[in-house]
Amino acid sequence: MTRARPEKIRCDACPVMCYIAEGKIGACDRYANQGGKIIRCDPLTVLDRRIADGGEIRPFLKSEWDGTLSDDDLFVTAVGSGTTYPDYKPAPFIVSREVDGVDFVTVVTEAIFSYCGVKVKIDTDRHLGHEGAVVRCQGEAVGLMITSEYGSQMMSLGGVDHLTGGSKPEGRVTCDTLMRLCNREAVELTVDGGATVVVQAGQPPIVDGQREERMRVGCGSATIGMFASQWQGLVDEVVVVDDHITGVVSEHQAGKVLGWPDTGIRIKGRRSTPGRYFQVAAPGLGWGGTDIQDPLTILGPWLEKKGARPGLTLLMVSTTGEQYAYYELDDDLEPQEKPLPSALRPSVDLIAENCEPALCTVLFMGGAGGSLRSGVTRNPVRLTQSVQALKTTVTCGGAPTYVWPGGGITLMADVTRMPDNSFGYVPTPAIVAPLEFTVPRADYRALGGHDEAVRDVADVLEHGGEYGADLRAVGPVERKR
Ligand code: SF4
Numbered sequence: 001m002t003r004a005r006p007e008k009i010r011c012d013a014c015p016v017m018c019y020i021a022e023g024k025i026g027a028c029d030r031y032a033n034q035g036g037k038i039i040r041c042d043p044l045t046v047l048d049r050r051i052a053d054g055g056e057i058r059p060f061l062k063s064e065w066d067g068t069l070s071d072d073d074l075f076v077t078a079v080g081s082g083t084t085y086p087d088y089k090p091a092p093f094i095v096s097r098e099v100d101g102v103d104f105v106t107v108v109t110e111a112i113f114s115y116c117g118v119k120v121k122i123d124t125d126r127h128l129g130h131e132g133a134v135v136r137c138q139g140e141a142v143g144l145m146i147t148s149e150y151g152s153q154m155m156s157l158g159g160v161d162h163l164t165g166g167s168k169p170e171g172r173v174t175c176d177t178l179m180r181l182c183n184r185e186a187v188e189l190t191v192d193g194g195a196t197v198v199v200q201a202g203q204p205p206i207v208d209g210q211r212e213e214r215m216r217v218g219c220g221s222a223t224i225g226m227f228a229s230q231w232q233g234l235v236d237e238v239v240v241v242d243d244h245i246t247g248v249v250s251e252h253q254a255g256k257v258l259g260w261p262d263t264g265i266r267i268k269g270r271r272s273t274p275g276r277y278f279q280v281a282a283p284g285l286g287w288g289g290t291d292i293q294d295p296l297t298i299l300g301p302w303l304e305k306k307g308a309r310p311g312l313t314l315l316m317v318s319t320t321g322e323q324y325a326y327y328e329l330d331d332d333l334e335p336q337e338k339p340l341p342s343a344l345r346p347s348v349d350l351i352a353e354n355c356e357p358a359l360c361t362v363l364f365m366g367g368a369g370g371s372l373r374s375g376v377t378r379n380p381v382r383l384t385q386s387v388q389a390l391k392t393t394v395t396c397g398g399a400p401t402y403v404w405p406g407g408g409i410t411l412m413a414d415v416t417r418m419p420d421n422s423f424g425y426v427p428t429p430a431i432v433a434p435l436e437f438t439v440p441r442a443d444y445r446a447l448g449g450h451d452e453a454v455r456d457v458a459d460v461l462e463h464g465g466e467y468g469a470d471l472r473a474v475g476p477v478e479r480k481r
Pocket residue numbers: 011012013014015016017018025026027028029030031426427
C-alpha cells in the first residue's frame with residue numbers, strides 16, 4: 001500500500017485525487033497546497049458591467065463593495081470557482097441576486113466534461129480537406145472535417161471517442177487541443193489529404209502558411225445574381241469561378257432577365273441549371289476554392305454558331321474578387337489576356353468590398369446532463385426539465401449558451417465571449433468549463449435546490465469560498481457581429 005507523505009494533502013476536485021505538497025500545484029495546474037489548504041490557483045472571476053466591453057482585467061477589491069454597487073452590476077461567473085466532484089455536495093457558489101426586484105439564484109461551478117468538443121467554423125474558400133477527413137494535431141487524430149457551410153469550412157473536434165476511446169497520447173493531445181482552442185490560443189491542425197491550417201478563435205485562419213483575408217461574397221451563381229446589372233454593357237461575358245457553383249452570366253437567369261446575348265462559351269463541368277456549373281475543377285487552394293491557377297482551363301472551345309466572335313470580351317473572377325483576368329477572343333476564337341479595362345475595375349473591387357473578413361469561430365459544445373446537476377439540486381432531472389422549459393438560464397463564464405432541444409443539457413457557447421483562460425483540464429482526460437445556472441429563487445426551491453447553501457453577492461465577495469477568496473473583475477463581452 002502506498003502511503004501519503006504526511007506533508008502532502010489530497011485534492012478531491014477530480015477523480016485523479018492528487019496528493020499535493022506544501023507550496024506545490026496539482027497535475028492540472030489549477031489547485032495548489034497553500035499553508036496546508038487546497039486553494040484554486042486562479043481568482044474567482046466577476047463580470048463587472050461598469051467595465052467597458054470585455055476590457056480590463058483587474059483584481060476586484062473588496063473595498064469596491066461599498067454599497068453603491070447593485071446586484072445587477074456584478075455577476076459571479078464559474079471561472080476560478082472550483083468544482084464539487086463527485087457532486088455529493090452543493091456547488092462551490094450558490095449566489096442570490098436581486099434583478100429588477102426579483103430574487104434570482106445563480107449556481108456556479110466549474111464542470112468536468114468528458115463529453116465535450118468544439119465546432120470550428122473557418123471562413124475560407126480554400127479547400128481544407130474532404131468531408132469526413134481526419135483532422136490531426138501533433139500527429140494525433142483529434143476530429144474530422146464535417147459539412148461545409150456557406151463560405152466556411154467546418155470541423156468537429158474532440159468528443160468522448162477521441163478523449164477516452166483511443167490511445168493515451170490521442171486523449172492527451174485532444175484534451176490539450178480543445179483547451180487551447182477554447183482559451184483562444186492559435187493551434188496548428190492538419191487535415192489528412194488536405195491542408196495545414198492555424199486556427200485561433202476570432203482571428204483569420206492561416207491556410208498552408210497563407211493568412212486568409214476574406215470570405216467569399218457568395219457562390220459563383222449568387223455573385224452573378226448580385227453583380228450582373230453592373231457588368232452589363234461593359235463586357236460580353238462574365239464567369240465567376242467557384243469550386244461549388246461556377247456562374248456564367250450569359251446563360252444565368254439573371255443575365256437572361258437583363259437580355260444578355262449568347263456568347264458561345266462552353267464550360268467544362270456538370271451543368272446544373274442554366275448558367276450554373278458544378279465540379280469545374282478539383283477542390284484546392286486556387287481560384288474560388290478550386291485547384292486551378294489558370295481559369296482558362298475550365299473553358300471548352302467557343303462555338304461560333306452560338307455567338308462567339310473575334311473581339312468578344314470576357315471577365316473571369318473568383319468569388320472573393322482576389323483573382324480576376326480579362327480576355328478578348330482572337331481570330332481563332334482563342335481568349336487572349338488583356339489588361340483589365342478601368343470601367344470594369346469598380347465591379348471587381350465591389351466583389352472584394354462585399355466580402356466579410358475571414359475569421360475562425362470556435363464554439364465549445366458539451367453535455368452538462370451528468371452528475372454535476374446534483375450540485376445544483378437534489379433531484380437532477382428537475383434541473384434538466386427547468387433548463388428545457390427555459391426557466392433556468394445556462395451561461396458559460398457569463399456568455400450566453402444555446403441549449404439543444406431534446407434530452408440532456410447539451411450546450412454550445414462562443415469562446416470569444418468568455419473571460420480569458422476560462423477553460424482548464426484534468427488528466428483523466430477531460431475539459432473543465434465554467435457553468436452558471438440562473439433561476440428565480442422560488443423556482444430554485446421548487447426544483448429541490450440547495451437553498452440552505454445560498455449566499456448573497458456581498459458575502460461571496462467578502463469571504464470567497466472553500467478554495468480561496470481572490471477575485472478578479474472583467475467586463476462582459478458583447479457579440480461584435
Ligand atoms: S488533477 Fe487537479 S483537480 Fe484533479 S485532483 Fe489533481 S489538482 Fe485536483
